[in-house]
Amino acid sequence: MDDHDRLECLREESRAAWWKKIGSSAEMAGLRHEMDKELKQPGEHPDPSLGITRRTFLHKSLLTAGVAAGAATYGWFPLINTLDLAYGAEAFRFAWVSDSHLYPKTVNTRFVDKVTRAFKDVQAMSPPADFLIYGGDLAQLGDPVELDLGADLLKEVKIRKVFIPGEHDWYLDMGAKWTKLFGPSNWTFDHKGVRFVGLDTVSRGPDYWTAKKMTPKERMGHMATLDGSVAGAWAGVGRDQLEWLNRTLAPWPRNKPVVIFTHNPLYEYYPPWNFWVRDWREVHEVVKPFTNVTNVHGHTHQVLYNEVGKMRSIGMLATSWTWPYAPEGVPALTKCKVRVDPGDPFDGVGWSRLTVTAAERVENEYVMWRKDIIAEAPWDSGCADNINQVLSPRIADREWPYYGAYK
Amino acid sequence: MKSTRYALAGLGVFLGLLLVVTGGTDRALAHKEKHTPEQLKAFEDVFMEQVKIGDLLFHGDGATEKRLNVTLSKTGMACAMCHPFGSDNHPYEFPKFQEQMNKFATLRDMINWCIEKPNEGVKIDPDSDAMKALETYIYWSNKGSKLDPGRH
Numbered sequence: 001m002d003d004h005d006r007l008e009c010l011r012e013e014s015r016a017a018w019w020k021k022i023g024s025s026a027e028m029a030g031l032r033h034e035m036d037k038e039l040k041q042p043g044e045h046p047d048p049s050l051g052i053t054r055r056t057f058l059h060k061s062l063l064t065a066g067v068a069a070g071a072a073t074y075g076w077f078p079l080i081n082t083l084d085l086a087y088g089a090e091a092f093r094f095a096w097v098s099d100s101h102l103y104p105k106t107v108n109t110r111f112v113d114k115v116t117r118a119f120k121d122v123q124a125m126s127p128p129a130d131f132l133i134y135g136g137d138l139a140q141l142g143d144p145v146e147l148d149l150g151a152d153l154l155k156e157v158k159i160r161k162v163f164i165p166g167e168h169d170w171y172l173d174m175g176a177k178w179t180k181l182f183g184p185s186n187w188t189f190d191h192k193g194v195r196f197v198g199l200d201t202v203s204r205g206p207d208y209w210t211a212k213k214m215t216p217k218e219r220m221g222h223m224a225t226l227d228g229s230v231a232g233a234w235a236g237v238g239r240d241q242l243e244w245l246n247r248t249l250a251p252w253p254r255n256k257p258v259v260i261f262t263h264n265p266l267y268e269y270y271p272p273w274n275f276w277v278r279d280w281r282e283v284h285e286v287v288k289p290f291t292n293v294t295n296v297h298g299h300t301h302q303v304l305y306n307e308v309g310k311m312r313s314i315g316m317l318a319t320s321w322t323w324p325y326a327p328e329g330v331p332a333l334t335k336c337k338v339r340v341d342p343g344d345p346f347d348g349v350g351w352s353r354l355t356v357t358a359a360e361r362v363e364n365e366y367v368m369w370r371k372d373i374i375a376e377a378p379w380d381s382g383c384a385d386n387i388n389q390v391l392s393p394r395i396a397d398r399e400w401p402y403y404g405a406y407k
Numbered sequence: 408m409k410s411t412r413y414a415l416a417g418l419g420v421f422l423g424l425l426l427v428v429t430g431g432t433d434r435a436l437a438h439k440e441k442h443t444p445e446q447l448k449a450f451e452d453v454f455m456e457q458v459k460i461g462d463l464l465f466h467g468d469g470a471t472e473k474r475l476n477v478t479l480s481k482t483g484m485a486c487a488m489c490h491p492f493g494s495d496n497h498p499y500e501f502p503k504f505q506e507q508m509n510k511f512a513t514l515r516d517m518i519n520w521c522i523e524k525p526n527e528g529v530k531i532d533p534d535s536d537a538m539k540a541l542e543t544y545i546y547w548s549n550k551g552s553k554l555d556p557g558r559h
Contacts, residue, residue, distance in 0.1 A: 007444035108482040108527075140483065225466065227491035273491060321488065324495040342489065343507045343524050379559055388499060388558075390551035391492040395455075396462035 092192050095122045096352040098135030098263070098298035099318030101168060102153075104145045110345050111140075112153065115319045118351040119156040121367060125353065130191065132157050134182075135298035135316060136166025136202065136263035142220050144177045151181050162187065166263045166298065167202040167234065167274075171223040172216050175203055186241060188248045194257045197248060199241060201264040201277050205234030226273050226323070228397050235264040235274040235299075237283055246286050257292045265315060266295045267308040270326030272393060275300055284309050296354070296364075302382070303337035303366060303373060314352075314364050322348035325383045327391045336383035337368075338375045454543070461544025464537060465493070475537040480526035486541075489525070493548025500558045514542060 001009070100115035122132055134154065139146035147169065154161060163182040170178060175185065185200035208231055209219040222230040237245070249258065260266065266283050269275040277283065287293045288310065295313040301323035304315025322340055325333055340348030350368040366373050375381035463471040467485025472478065479486070490496050498514050505512035508520055515533045518541055522528040531537050 003441070003444050007447055010444055010448045103483045108484075110482060225487070227487055228466075321484075323489070323491065327492065327494060341507070342521070345525070385497070386495070388553035388555050389494065389497065389549065390553075391494055392548050392550060393492055394462050394466070394487075394548065396459045396466070396468075399459075 091355075092130045093125065093127070093353060093355045095125065095129045095132045096135055096261075096296060096298075096316050096354065097122065097132065097319060098316055098351075099137040099166065099301055099320055100150065101137055101140040101318070101320040102146045102150050103140050104143060105149065111320050112149070114346060114349060115150075116153055116156065117346070117369070118319045118367075119153060121351065123157050123159075129159055129353070131160040131162060133198070133261050133296075134161060134163045135261060135296075136164050137168040137298065137318075137320075138166070138178075139169050141217075141224055142169055142172030142177070144173075147177050147181055162189075162196075162198060162261075164198045164261055164263055165200060165202050167205070167223050168220075170202050171205075172220040186244065194259055195249070195252050197245065197258065197260045199237060199245065199260060199262045199266075201235050201237055201262045201266075204236050204238035204241075206232060208232055222397075225397070227394055229272075229393065230397055233271060233274065233278045235276060236278045237266075238279070242279065242282050242286060245283075249286065249290065252290070254289050255291050257294070258287070258290055260287075260293065260295045262295060262297045264299045265297045265304075265306075265313050266311065267306060267313060269300070269304075269306070269329045273326060275326055275329070284311065287311055296352075301349075303335075305335075316352050317348075317350040317366055317368060319349050319351060321345075325386070327386075327389065333383045335374050336381045338370075338372050338380050339382050339385055340370075454547075457540050457543040458547045459544075460536075461540035461542070461547075464541050465490075465544050472537075475535070475540075477531050477535070477537045478529040479522050479531075479537075480528040482525075482527050484526050486521065486526070493545055496545050496549060497558075498542075498545045498549050499552045499554050500556060503557045503559065506559075514545065518542065518545070 097115065097118045100111055100118075102111050102115065105112060122129060138150035165175060165178050165182075165185050169175070179185065185203060186198055188195065188197045190196070205223070208214075208222070214222075222228055223234065225231070252258065262277070264277050265275060266277055267280050271278075291310060293311045295311055296316065297313060298316050298318070300315040301318035301321065302315055302325060303317070304313075306313045322337070325336065337348070346369050348368065348370075350366060353365045353367055355363045355365070372380075375384070378384035378387075460471060460475075464475070464477070464479060465486045467480065467487070487493075501514040501517065502511060504510070505517060505520070507524070508516065510516075512520075515538055518538065519530045519533070523530050
């Protein structure tokens with residue numbers, strides 16, 4: 001064996017050890033493009049009545065509302081997120097806020113300030129929204145102090161409020177505090193011709209903590225690390241909830257609108273960051289008979305829109321911080337959010353105003369506290385600026401005792 | 408015969424002085440011997456150790472910060488919370504004019520800016536072990552990217 005062969009042998013041993021440690025990620029990689037193949041069968045697409053408005057325009061009434069509220073808020077209808085709900089019986093609006101990731105005020109008040117601004121905006125909506133959906137990750141580390149703080153801030157909003165959990169809310173005490181404050185983690189209600197469903201995509205993560213004798217804080221720390229490997233593929237709907245969803249939708253007319261709120265997207269965008277649910281195949285099997293399904297989700301902290309099978313998915317902004325687009329996903333990104341200023345905590349974040357109009361349209365309006373949301377020039381784009389980028393998964397948390405979780 | 412002995416002695420003195428002047432046998436031979444696979448693997452291990460330390464710092468590991476006597480954040484935020492897998496760091500674009508600083512900046516300048524501004528931590532010595540480790544992790548996590556210095 002010459003020197004080159006010996007070096008290759010040494011390297012191969014290292015590589016084998018590495019792949020042994022990250023076997024689950026390798027499996028994910030193999031799954032990544034299966035969804036496209038399975039769900040994009042010929043003729044499989046959302047109902048044609050859900051026409052997307054291929055224009056971006058400034059909505060004057062919203063600009064006026066922004067001025068009236070005393071905030072420099074501009075309302076934009078980005079081209080990627082306007083759709084029809086053909087059977088909306090009556091005009092109404094609702095609001096989405098999520099991913100505030102609150103720390104106790106003793107750690108920082110930055111996130112408090114931002115979600116407070118969003119709540120004030122929601123409360124100032126005129127005409128008022130029919131309800132607010134808070135889409136999860138109210139807290140950063142599931143600390144009761146953080147959840148109590150969030151519950152207190154939510155008092156700013158006087159309209160009806162509904163809640164679904166995020167993983168950051170859940171894994172310190174396995175949802176005990178969150179459930180006490182906000183009730184069941186899944187639910188359904190009908191409102192003016194639309195069946196709304198709240199699904200819990202966070203609480204059914206496989207047990208990665210018991211065998212390793214993790215403390216609740218260690219469990220939470222790994223769950224809170226987006227690019228960590230220890231918590232694994234935790235996002236999922238679960239068999240019990242799938243059966244519940246099936247029962248919930250069974251009596252609903254097949255052509256009437258269904259809006260499903262989730263923390264994680266109900267498709268496979270980027271599993272290493274849990275930008276998916278692992279049982280997306282089963283979810284799509286349940287909703288397959290319905291022609292008018294919209295999934296509104298959090299977790300991805302970015303401007304995002306996708307169509308898979310008969311379902312449309314719209315990703316919401318966070319109020320805390322924005323995330324870069326994943327290095328790969330399904331499908332290829334087309335229209336992207338702008339590059340934001342990392343020196344301005346209020347840039348690149350926000351909330352969403354969703355309107356069901358009298359013309360039976362639902363329009364999602366990202367309220368990002370800046371003028372431009374979608375980039376036009378490549379040098380201002382949040383995805384075009386990554387054309388030279390190749391990324392590797394992190395490494396330090398792959399070795400016991402799993403260093404590198406947030407503490 | 409006697410003159411030959413003097414010549415050899417002179418040569419010995421000369422070689423001795425040469426070794427002293429050039430810093431010793433090890434240094435003289437360091438890059439003249441063929442590298443063994445074990446040596447190359449050892450070099451890689453040194454590098455990967457720095458990657459792991461940088462990864463820990465990048466992900467807010469308090470024990471590593473304490474060991475290296477640095478405070479990278481006072482807000483609870485860690486670098487990786489905005490840069491999962493080291494994304495959007497663009498280390499391959501430095502040095503370049505950096506808008507936020509309004510100056511021509513290196514990657515180390517940018518790391519310190521992030522520590523000081525968004526993270527509200529304490530700037531670190533640009534030549535410190537912590538900076539070298541952070542820089543190493545950021546480069547490693549972006550390996551294979553296209554070098555494109557100066558690009559906005």
